[in-house]
Amino acid sequence: METNILEVNQVTKWFFENQVINKLSFKVKGGETFGLLGPNGAGKTTMMRMIMNILQPDEGEILYNGIARNKIKSLHFGYLPEERGLYPRAYVLEMLIYFGTLNNLSRRKAEVEAIRYMDRLGMVDFSDTRINALSKGMQQKIQLIAAFLHNPDVLILDEPFAGLDPINQIALRDILSEYKKENKILIISTHQMEQAEKLCDHICLINQAKVILDGKLSQIKKKYRENAYSIEADNSIAFLHDIKGINIVEENNNSCKFTLSHDNISISKFFEQIKGRVKMRKFEIVEPSLHDIFIKLVQEQTAKS
């Protein structure tokens, strides 16, 4: 299967005197979930609108499989904007069919697909209801369906989990992972770092119109790993304080988080030292959360400028 690829090269966008995007570049491959993260006003929505061809970049180019974005039909792209909107007086199924046909689906195909997705998200009973009679969460689901009804090759979702209950979050994640398996491109923007962490393979963090972090999630995590461990035991572990080369960061009842200073002790030495002294329940390498990395980087960069 050939790999789809979306490239954003040195894209710059101005709104009159305001530079909202400054020479932004990234690359997304098919089968990859790409997380476009950043604080409010970082330029995420503008970037997504440019990928959707709603706005044109002032400089740079956006390529899909090597072809300029504005030469490609919109039906290859699906979009869930951050600000949700539907026709309040329209009937659910009719509106979904309308959106489907706008992306070149036949009416029949659009109807079948719409019903299929509504069934998966548990709302097939509402197909003949008016939008304004639905709850916020249900409207959100309808909007999601509208975004991927036509099975686009590139799917851009802005805050897809906002307003969904945990069960529907799982249903959505299932749909998205199926989608990923088809080697398609998925771009997600969110403020919920836990969601991004669970879902994304590739992260791009932008702040003040620039990329401040770009890479595979696993690599990023490795890079920001603090060499920290956590241990939990059934008996007291106060003796850890006496072992040389251990810095205790956090300590609770029979559990603690610590780092090893490289010069004095290695992890295997550490195990030798505690052997027989502790009834261990859990031991793990502490990964830095994306949340922490995000805050740290954004604060650092904002302080610099």
Next chain:
Amino acid sequence: MRNIFRIARWEFISRFRSRSFLFNTFVSPLLFTAVLTLPIFIFQYQPEVSTKLVGVIDLSDENIGQNLQDELNRYYRLKNRSPEYMILKVSVSNSKPYSRMLKEYREIIARKDSINSLYNQIKDQRTEYYKNTKIPNREYVLRSSYEKLQITREEKELVQIESNRFKTALDSLYRNEAKNMADSLLITEVLNSYLVFTRDFTKNGNMEYHSKNPGDFRETERLEKILHTIIIKKRIINDNVERAKLRKWLNPIHIKKYQLFAEGQKEWNFYLQFYGPLIGVFLLFMAIFTSGGYLFSSVLLEKSNRVIEVLLSYANSRQIMGGKILGLGFLGLVQVLIWFTLTLILIASDIIPAQKINYLTLTNALYFLIYFSLGFLFYGSIFITIGSISPNEYDAQQINQFLRTVAIFPVLLSLIVFTDPNSTLIRTLSYIPFLTPSFMIMRIPLSAVPITMDIYITIIILIISIIGIIFVAGKIFRVATLMQGKRPTLTELIQWMKIS
């Protein structure tokens, strides 16, 4: 390109099924026609409840009350043939001051009479004395009777003066008392109205009409017409003209009006000629502003609920704008065609007398369609622009209201158009694209000569304006729909047009 049709279809269907479209297509025209024509019917076919009492205060000796009654009976009768008007001479016999004064006046008259007879008696006696020369002491008798006569004459003159003065006072009292009486009868609604005739009303033509509602033109017009005839009759009689001739002279006249057209003459009917085109303008206005209003609210809604962002990700702004104009324009055409069909049905069932209405032609129907389409495109593209730059519905609705007022303004001038549809003022005004459709729809049926040249000119002006506005609208729509918050300044609008 196909997306234009898909958007058009969506806009058309979702509006076509809406209740407001049904209302604007079927109920509003009906309401408007009713509002327009109901007063005419009420005016013409007022239910004649009962005979109306008209009071008369007659300060002359013309016996006008009787004359008025006779004439009114001749012209106005109720359905059961009884007279529609009854004349009531306002009586003051119950008024104490008047009866007291009348009593005094009568006494004076009596005195006057007795002095008169005394005077005549003396005069007779003196004649006797002159004739009879054999009377003893004749000289003395003659002299003493002369003195008597002198005294009596002086007294007679004094009484005469007093009686004249009294008569004037009495008349004025009569007038006041009668008016008081009549007023109270008006208030208690015994009288419908009352008339006051002065002493010399036949000469100076002055009289008064008192009523709770002197604005009732139907009543005043009738009375005026009849009084006019009566007074002229009286004046002519005073000049000693034969009665037979008089009747011939005062025979009433009727004018039948005809209008000349290229294809011949047709009898002219005020209501058909005036209200027909007015209803036409209203329908045109309704059609333009129903579908134009939908265009407007559609842009406004999609902007405010952000559907526009989803739409823009599937279709470009030109397709969205084009689709909306196409779909809603077609909706307007359907509305107009529904009205045409209804008109045809009404003609077929003889409710509309088509043979009497010369402007119900296919050509004019075509003009209606043309001016609707152009008017819709013109106002529609303005609406799209305003809808896309308005930060909120409230601002937008105000501009919408303003445009509606501008477009319906020609109706205010309908009477001027009616008198002369081709006057320089009206022609000039109909070249202003905002006013063109309304004015032309009135002018085409009203003008006696074909105004083909003006039709061509206005169509060209409209088309040019539409092209200009759509060009601007397209550019602004593209940028403005994604903006939110404040209303853009003029400079910003110009910038937007440059960048897009």
